[in-house]
Amino acid sequence: MKETPLSNCERRFLLRAIEERKRLDGRQSYDYRNVRVSFGADYGCCVVELGRTRVLGQVSCELVSPKLNRATEGILFFNLELSPMASPSFEPGRQSELLVKLNRLLERCLRNSKCIDTESLCVVAGVKVWQIRVDLHLLNHDGNIIDAASIAAIVALCHFRRPDVSVQGEEVTLYTPEERDPVPLSIHHMPICVSFAFFQQGTYLLVDPSEREERVMDGLLVIAMNKHREICTIQSSGGIMLLKEQVLRCSKITGVKVAEITELIQKALENDRKVRKEGGKFGFAESIPNQKISAFKMERAPVDTDDVEEQAEEIITKADPPLDVFAEPILRLPGTAQIGEGIENSWGDLEESEREEEEESNSDDVTASEDQKMEVEEINVVSETKKDDPIVLSDSEEEGVVILEPEKTSKKTRTHTNAKQENSSSKKAFNKKRKKKRATR
Amino acid sequence: METGLPARPGSGSGVGRWGRVPRAEGAVPAVAMGSEPGGCALRPFSCELGPLGRPDGSAAFLQGDTSVLAGLYGPAEVKGSRELYDQATLEVLLKPKVGLPGVFEKSREQLIRRTCEAVILGTLHPRTSVTIVLQVVSDAGSLLACCLNAACMGLMDAGLPMKSLFCGVTCALDADGALSLDPTAKQEKEARALLTFAISSVERRVLMSTTKGTCSVEELQRCIAAAQRAADAVFRFYRDSIHRKYSKA
Numbered sequence: 001m002k003e004t005p006l007s008n009c010e011r012r013f014l015l016r017a018i019e020e021r022k023r024l025d026g027r028q029s030y031d032y033r034n035v036r037v038s039f040g041a042d043y044g045c046c047v048v049e050l051g052r053t054r055v056l057g058q059v060s061c062e063l064v065s066p067k068l069n070r071a072t073e074g075i076l077f078f079n080l081e082l083s084p085m086a087s088p089s090f091e092p093g094r095q096s097e098l099l100v101k102l103n104r105l106l107e108r109c110l111r112n113s114k115c116i117d118t119e120s121l122c123v124v125a126g127v128k129v130w131q132i133r134v135d136l137h138l139l140n141h142d143g144n145i146i147d148a149a150s151i152a153a154i155v156a157l158c159h160f161r162r163p164d165v166s167v168q169g170e171e172v173t174l175y176t177p178e179e180r181d182p183v184p185l186s187i188h189h190m191p192i193c194v195s196f197a198f199f200q201q202g203t204y205l206l207v208d209p210s211e212r213e214e215r216v217m218d219g220l221l222v223i224a225m226n227k228h229r230e231i232c233t234i235q236s237s238g239g240i241m242l243l244k245e246q247v248l249r250c251s252k253i254t255g256v257k258v259a260e261i262t263e264l265i266q267k268a269l270e271n272d273r274k275v276r277k278e279g280g281k282f283g284f285a286e287s288i289p290n291q292k293i294s295a296f297k298m299e300r301a302p303v304d305t306d307d308v309e310e311q312a313e314e315i316i317t318k319a320d321p322p323l324d325v326f327a328e329p330i331l332r333l334p335g336t337a338q339i340g341e342g343i344e345n346s347w348g349d350l351e352e353s354e355r356e357e358e359e360e361s362n363s364d365d366v367t368a369s370e371d372q373k374m375e376v377e378e379i380n381v382v383s384e385t386k387k388d389d390p391i392v393l394s395d396s397e398e399e400g401v402v403i404l405e406p407e408k409t410s411k412k413t414r415t416h417t418n419a420k421q422e423n424s425s426s427k428k429a430f431n432k433k434r435k436k437k438r439a440t441r
Numbered sequence: 442m443e444t445g446l447p448a449r450p451g452s453g454s455g456v457g458r459w460g461r462v463p464r465a466e467g468a469v470p471a472v473a474m475g476s477e478p479g480g481c482a483l484r485p486f487s488c489e490l491g492p493l494g495r496p497d498g499s500a501a502f503l504q505g506d507t508s509v510l511a512g513l514y515g516p517a518e519v520k521g522s523r524e525l526y527d528q529a530t531l532e533v534l535l536k537p538k539v540g541l542p543g544v545f546e547k548s549r550e551q552l553i554r555r556t557c558e559a560v561i562l563g564t565l566h567p568r569t570s571v572t573i574v575l576q577v578v579s580d581a582g583s584l585l586a587c588c589l590n591a592a593c594m595g596l597m598d599a600g601l602p603m604k605s606l607f608c609g610v611t612c613a614l615d616a617d618g619a620l621s622l623d624p625t626a627k628q629e630k631e632a633r634a635l636l637t638f639a640i641s642s643v644e645r646r647v648l649m650s651t652t653k654g655t656c657s658v659e660e661l662q663r664c665i666a667a668a669q670r671a672a673d674a675v676f677r678f679y680r681d682s683i684h685r686k687y688s689k690a
Contacts, residue, residue: 085512085574140493295489296682301674302482312662
C-alpha cells in the first residue's frame with residue numbers, strides 16, 4: 001500500500017512549531033518518550049514500547065560449526081523485520097532501503113562493539129559453537145525504530161538463557177532445561193542507540209523523533225553508547241553538515257539518556273528475575289494492566305462435555321451412510337486411465353463456422369475417440385500429453401471438412417460437435433495456430 | 442533451538458463433570474503457575490483491543506501462554522493486478538517469531554484466509570483490500586486457534602462488517618481416546634490427533650476444520666461437539682471484552 005503523503009500544510013505546521021520549540025506531543029526538545037519493557041514466558045522474549053513504537057524481540061540459540069577463520073568464536077545473527085502491521089507502507093517480502101540501513105546499523109552497534117563475549121560461546125573449538133540468533137519484529141511504527149530495536153535487542157540478550165554444556169575431555173554433554181538450569185550469556189556492556197533529528201540545516205535538533213517529525217527532518221544522527229560513556233557507533237545520514245559543538249552536545253545528551261534507559265532496563269530485568277524465582281506469575285498476560293478499559297481477562301473456563309458422546313452418536317446415526325459405489329478405472333494405454341464416462345452432448349449439430357471457431361479454442365487436450373463426444377470430466381493419469389496431428393489442409397476456405405477415423409481410442413476430451421472426430425495418435429506435436437483438423441467419419 | 446522454562450505438569454485428561462465456576466470480571470486470574478491447563482477446560486484468556494496505533498484494527502489475544510498479535514488494514518487501496526471488481530481482496534500474513542515464514546505458515550495463512558472470507562461481507566467494499574497480519578508472540582500450544590481468535594477480535598476492533606463471528610478451538614485426542622480442549626505444547630506433543638475447528642457464532646456451525654493425526658468418525662463428531670461447547674465460552678469472552686471497551690463510549 002502506498003504511504004499517505006504528508007500534506008504541505010502539515011509539513012509547514014510541524015516546521016513552524018519546531019522553530020518555536022514546540023512538539024506535537026508536548027515534549028521538550030531533549031525529552032524521550034516513555035520506555036516500557038515487558039517479558040514473555042520464554043527466556044529471551046521481550047516487547048519494548050517506546051511511546052507507541054513497539055518492537056518484539058526473541059533470542060534463540062543453536063549449535064553449529066564455527067566460521068572457518070574464527071574457529072573459537074560463536075556466531076551472532078541479527079534480523080530486524082518491518083512487519084506489514086507496523087505501517088501500511090511496509091510490504092512483505094520487499095527489502096527496502098530503510099530495512100537494510102536499520103539492519104546494518106543494528107549490526108554495527110551490537111556486533112562490532114563486542115558487547116557479547118563470543119569466546120564464551122565456543123563449545124568445542126573448530127567443531128561446535130553456539131549461534132545466537134536475535135529476531136526483532138517491528139509491530140507499530142511511530143518513529144525512531146532504531147532506538148526501540150536496539151533496546152529490544154539488548155534486553156532480549158540479557159534476558160536469554162542458553163542450555164548448559166559441560167565438556168569433559170572428549171565428551172560434551174548438553175543439558176536440557178529440565179536437567180540443569182540454563183545459563184545467561186556473558187555480556188560486557190549494553191550499547192543503546194539514541195537518535196537526533198535535525199531541522200533547518202542543523203539549526204534545530206530534536207531527540208527521539210516521532211513518525212511525523214521523521215518525515216519532515218533534514219537529517220538524522222544516531223549515537224550508540226553504553227553507560228560507561230563509550231561511543232559504540234555513530235552515524236550521520238541525510239547530508240546535514242554539523243558543527244563539532246553540535247556533535248559533542250549530542251553525545252553529552254546521549255550519555256544522560258543512556259544512563260536513564262540502562263537503569264530502567266536493569267530494574268525491569270531484576271523484577272522479572274525476582275518474579276520467576278519466587279514462582280509468581282510472569283509472561284505477557286501479566287503485563288497487560290487490569291485497569292485498562294480495552295483489556296479483558298477471563299479465568300480458566302471449564303467446559304461441560306458431558307453429553308458430547310450422545311450428541312456425536314446421534315449425528316452419526318442420522319447421517320447418510322457413505323456411498324459405496326466407486327467407479328472402476330479403465331486402463332486404456334500404459335499410463336492412461338479413465339474414470340467415468342461423462343454425459344451426452346446436449347449441444348446438437350453446430351454450424352461449420354462455429355465448429356471451426358471451437359476448433360481453435362480447443363487446446364492441447366487429447367482427442368476424443370468416438371462420435372458424440374461431449375463434455376467429459378475425466379481424471380486422467382497421463383504420463384505424456386498426446387496431441388493432435390498437424391494435418392495439412394488444402395488452402396481453400398471451403399467448409400467441407402473431412403473427418404478421419406481414429407486408430408486407437410485414447411482419452412476423451414472436451415470436444416464439442418458430434419460431426420467431428422479428431423485423430424488420436426501418440427506424441428505428435430499439435431500446432432495450435434490456425435490449422436483445421438481433418439477427421440474422417 | 443529455543444530455551445524455555447521447565448514444562449509445567451500436565452493434567453490427566455478425561456471427559457469429566459465440571460461445575461460452573463463464577464467468573465470475576467476484570468480480576469487478575471487466580472491461577473497459580475502450576476495449575477493444570479487443558480482437560481476439559483480452556484486456559485485463562487486475556488485480550489487487549491487496539492494496542493497498536495497505526496493499523497485500522499488490532500488485537501492481542503492470549504490463551505494461557507500462547508499469545509498472538511493481530512493487525513488489520515482495511516478496506517484500503519489494492520494493487521491493480523489483485524483487484525476484484527465485486528468484492529474486497531483478503532490477504533492474511535502469518536509471521537513466525539523466529540526465522541522466515543515457510544510453507545507451514547503459508548498453509549495456515551490460507552486456512553485463516555478462507556475462514557475470514559466466509560465471514561467478512563466483502564461485497565460491501567469492492568475494489569479494496571483487507572490485510573490481516575498475525576504475529577506469533579509466543580507459542581505454547583493451540584496456536585492456530587489463538588490466531589483465529591486474534592483475527593476475529595482484530596476484525597471487530599476494525600469494525601469490518603461480518604456475517605457472523607468466529608472462534609478457533611483446538612482439541613487433542615490422546616492414545617486412549619480421551620479428549621482435551623485447548624491443549625498446551627506438552628499435551629499437543631503427546632496427543633495422537635490434533636483437531637482445530639473454526640466455529641461460527643450462528644448456530645455454532647463449523648467454518649473450517651483441520652486435523653493432524655488419526656481419529657475415527659465417532660471421535661471426530663465428539664470433538665466437534667466439544668468444540669461447539671467450548672465456543673460458547675469464547676463467544677461469551679468476546680462479548681464481555683467488547684462490552685467493556687464500549688462501556689465508556
